[in-house]
Amino acid sequence: MVRLPTIRALLTVAALILPPTVQADEPKPGLPALQRPFADLTPSAKVTLGKTADWVQLTPGAVWIGSTGPEALHHLDRKSGKLVASIALPGEACAGLTAGFGGIWVPLCGDHPALAQIDIKGNRLSNVLPIASAGAEGGIAASDDSIWMATDAEGSLARINPKTGKIRQIVKLTAGSFNPLFSDGIIWVTSIEHDLLTAVNAKSGRVIGTTPVGPKPRFLTAGAGAIWTLNQGDGSVTRVDIKSRRRIADIPLGLPGPGGDIAYGDGKVWVTMMEFPLTEIDADSNQPIAQWVGPGGDSLKVDGKRIWLTDYKAGSVSLLLP
Numbered sequence: 001m002v003r004l005p006t007i008r009a010l011l012t013v014a015a016l017i018l019p020p021t022v023q024a025d026e027p028k029p030g031l032p033a034l035q036r037p038f039a040d041l042t043p044s045a046k047v048t049l050g051k052t053a054d055w056v057q058l059t060p061g062a063v064w065i066g067s068t069g070p071e072a073l074h075h076l077d078r079k080s081g082k083l084v085a086s087i088a089l090p091g092e093a094c095a096g097l098t099a100g101f102g103g104i105w106v107p108l109c110g111d112h113p114a115l116a117q118i119d120i121k122g123n124r125l126s127n128v129l130p131i132a133s134a135g136a137e138g139g140i141a142a143s144d145d146s147i148w149m150a151t152d153a154e155g156s157l158a159r160i161n162p163k164t165g166k167i168r169q170i171v172k173l174t175a176g177s178f179n180p181l182f183s184d185g186i187i188w189v190t191s192i193e194h195d196l197l198t199a200v201n202a203k204s205g206r207v208i209g210t211t212p213v214g215p216k217p218r219f220l221t222a223g224a225g226a227i228w229t230l231n232q233g234d235g236s237v238t239r240v241d242i243k244s245r246r247r248i249a250d251i252p253l254g255l256p257g258p259g260g261d262i263a264y265g266d267g268k269v270w271v272t273m274m275e276f277p278l279t280e281i282d283a284d285s286n287q288p289i290a291q292w293v294g295p296g297g298d299s300l301k302v303d304g305k306r307i308w309l310t311d312y313k314a315g316s317v318s319l320l321l322p
Contacts, residue, residue, distance in 0.1 A: 027256065028235055028254045028255060028256050028257070029254055030253065030254040030255060030276050030279075030291050030293060031253060031254050031279070031288055031291045034288055034289065034290050034291045035291045035292070035293050036290065036291070036292055036293075037292070037293065037294055038277045038278070038292040038293060038294035038295070038296055038297075039294055040292070041278075041292060041320050041322055043318035043319055043320055044081070044319050044320070044321060045080065045081025045082070045318065045319040046081075046316055046317070046318045046319070047074075047076060047081060047082075047083050047316060047317055048314070048315055048316045049065060049067040049072075049074050049083075049086075049315055049316060049317060050067030050068055050069040050070055050072065050315045051067070051068050051069025051315050052067060052068045052069065052312050052313065052315050053065055053066070053067050053299075053310040053311065053312060053314075053315045053316055053317050054066050054067070054068075054093065054298060054299050054310060054312055055093055055096055055097045055299050055310075056097070056261075056299050056300055056301040056308050056309075056310060056317070057097035057098065057099050057104060057301065058078065058099075058301050058303060058308070059078075059099045059104070059120060060078075061077070061078050061079070062075055062076065062077070062078050062084070062120070063075075063076040063077075063078050063081075063301070063303075063308055063317075064076075064097055064099075064104050064118075065308075065310060065317050066089075066092075066093030066097065066106065067093075067315060068092055068315075069315065070086070070088065071088070071089045071090075071091060071092050071093070071110075072086045072087060072088050072089055073086070073087045073089055073093060073097075073104060073106055073116075073118055074086045074087075075087070075123055076317070078303065081319045084123070085123035087118055087123055087124060087125055088125070089106060089108060089116055089125070090108065090110075090112065090114070090116065090125075090128060091108030091109060091110035091111075091112060091113065091114065091116070092108060092109050092110055093106045093107070093108065094107060094108065094109035094133070094135075094136040094137075094138075095107035095109070095133040095134075095135070095136060095137065095138035095139060095140060095149075095178075096138065096139040096140045096179070097140070098140045098141050098142045098147065099120075099142060100142030100147065100162065101142070101147075101162040101163075102119065102120055102121070103117045103118055103119055103120060103126065103162075104117075104118040104120060105117055105118075105140055105142065105147055106118060107132075107133035107138065107140055107149060108128075108133075109133070109135070109136055113132035113133065114128050114129060114130055114131065114132060115128070115129040115131045115132075115133070115140075115147075115149065115160075116128050116129075117129070117165075127165060129160075129165045131149070131151065131158065131160065131165075131167065132151060133149055133150065133151065134149075134150040134151055134152050134153055134156075134178050135153070135178070137178070137179075137218060137259075138150050138178040138179060139178060139179035139180055139181070139219070140180065141180040141181055141182045141187060142162075142182060143182045143187060143202040144202065145162075145202075145203075146159045146160060146161065146162065146168065146202070147159075147160040147162050148160070148180045148182070148187050149180070150177060150178045150179070150180065150189070151170075153175060153176060153178075154175050155172055155173035155174050155175050155176070155177045155191070156170050156171075156172065156173075157170070157171040157172075157173055157177065157180065157187070157189060157200070158170055159171065159205055169205045171200055171205045171207065173189055173191065173198050173200075173207065174191045174193070174194045174196055174198065174210070175191070175193050175194065176191045176192045176193025176194060177189045177190065177191040177196075177198060178190070178191075178192060178218070179192075179218055179219060179220060181220050181221070181222060181227070182202060183222035183227065183242070184222070184242050185201070185202050185203070186199050186200065186201065186202055186208065186242075187199075187200040187201075187202050188200075188220060188222070188227050190213070190217040190218055190219075190220055190229055191217070192216045192217060192218050192232070195212060195213060195214065195215055195216065195217060195231075195233075196210045196211065196212060196213065196217075197210065197211045197212075197213050197217065197220070197227060197229055197238075197240055197245075198210045198211075199211075199245055208245075209245055211240050211245050211246070211247055212247060213229045213231065213238040213240065213247060214229065214231030214233065214234060214236045214237070214238040214250055215231050215232075215233025215234050215236075216231055216232040216233035216234075216257070217229040217230065217231045217232070217238065218230060218231075218232050218260075219260060219261050219262050220262065221262045221263050221264045221269065222242070222264060223264025223265070223269065223283060224264065224267065224283040224284075225241065225242050225243070226239045226240060226241055226242055226248070226283075227239075227240045227242060228240075228262055228264065228269050229262075230260055230261070230262040230271060231257075232257045232258055232259075232260070233257060234252070234257065235252075235253050235254060235255030235256055235257045235273070236250055236251055236252050236253055236255075237250075237251040237253060237262065237269065237271060237281065238250050238251075239251070239286060249286040251281060251286055251287070251288065253271060253279050253281075253288060253291070255271065255273050255276055255279070256273060256275070256276070257273075258273075259273055259274060259298055259312075260272055260273035260274075260297075260298065261298065261299040261300050263300050263301050263302040263307075264283070264302060265302030265303065265304060265305070265307075266302070266304050266305050267282070267283050267284065268280055268281060268282060268283060268289075268302075269281040269283055270300060270302055270307060272297040272298060272299065272300045272309060273297055273298070274296070274297050274298050274312060274313065275293065275294070275295065275297065276291060276292070276293055276297060277292050277293075277294065277295075277296040277297030277309060277311075278290075278291070278292040278297065278300075278307070278309065278320075278322065279291045279292075280322070290322075292322070295311070295313070295314075296309070296311040296314070296318075297309065297310075297311065297312070298310050298311070298312035298313075299312070305321060306319060306320070306321055307319070307320045307321070307322065308320075
């Protein structure tokens with residue numbers, strides 16, 4: 001889930017700004033001993049949606065994916081993978097998707113940043129709220145009574161009333177807190193600037209505490225009694241116990257860092273980044289099991305043993321059973 005300059009451009013800039021005795025970081029190799037070609041996985045379904053495909057959300061019977069070229073949200077049948085409907089959006093889906101209160105909630109970037117609401121039953125755009133996300137690669141979450149979204153880089157987490165579309169509360173977090181996740185009555189938010197995971201009581205909006213995690217955490221998932229953060233700074237995953245909020249494991253994956261996504265399902269944690277479409281972690285042992293390499297990847301959701309994985313650059317989504 002990323003828009004990146006080319007590697008050649010990055011290396012050119014690095015060569016200009018680094019002293020001759022200092023070398024730019026070497027590309028991270030992943031986990032060579034566990035790697036296998038991504039081409040070995042044959043999708044049971046694959047759909048091209050646009051120029052790019054990004055962000056995935058599951059609801060009963062449906063899969064929802066954003067795209068550019070066209071700027072749209074696409075509804076796929078969760079069993080067969082067939083395209084059911086495409087809903088035009090008044091901007092680019094740029095900061096995650098969440099489901100709740102009869103809708104899919106889509107932060108939009110562009111000339112007129114806003115928050116779109118898609119009616120699930122009618123497959124239609126039902127509302128556009130004048131509430132802007134903090135920016136691309138942010139996130140959005142739904143709790144039992146609210147929608148939660150970061151609205152600036154200074155740490156403002158907005159709590160939105162889904163019935164009225166009004167902001168009912170602003171929770172102040174550390175700067176760079178962009179990505180919320182609801183689990184076990186708590187809104188968990190990563191701060192990419194301060195390498196923190198913050199816990200917020202979803203009923204009161206009170207900050208419960210913070211936990212240091214790996215460098216530059218962004219995307220996160222919940223499962224096996226833990227919150228798992230994908231750390232863009234070193235391409236690792238940190239495991240935090242939900243009850244104690246203690247950091248209990250750091251799992252090096254050797255991933256390049258920017259972009260990507262993370263999801264839990266069926267005792268496994270799955271990580272994706274472009275060129276490293278899938279990395280599998282056993283949640284019991286906190287050990288990586290396998291890593292698939294090759295073109296593809298960037299966002300995903302896990303449906304039991306089934307994985308919905310986007311290929312950002314190819315504008316497609318695949319249903320995989322690795």
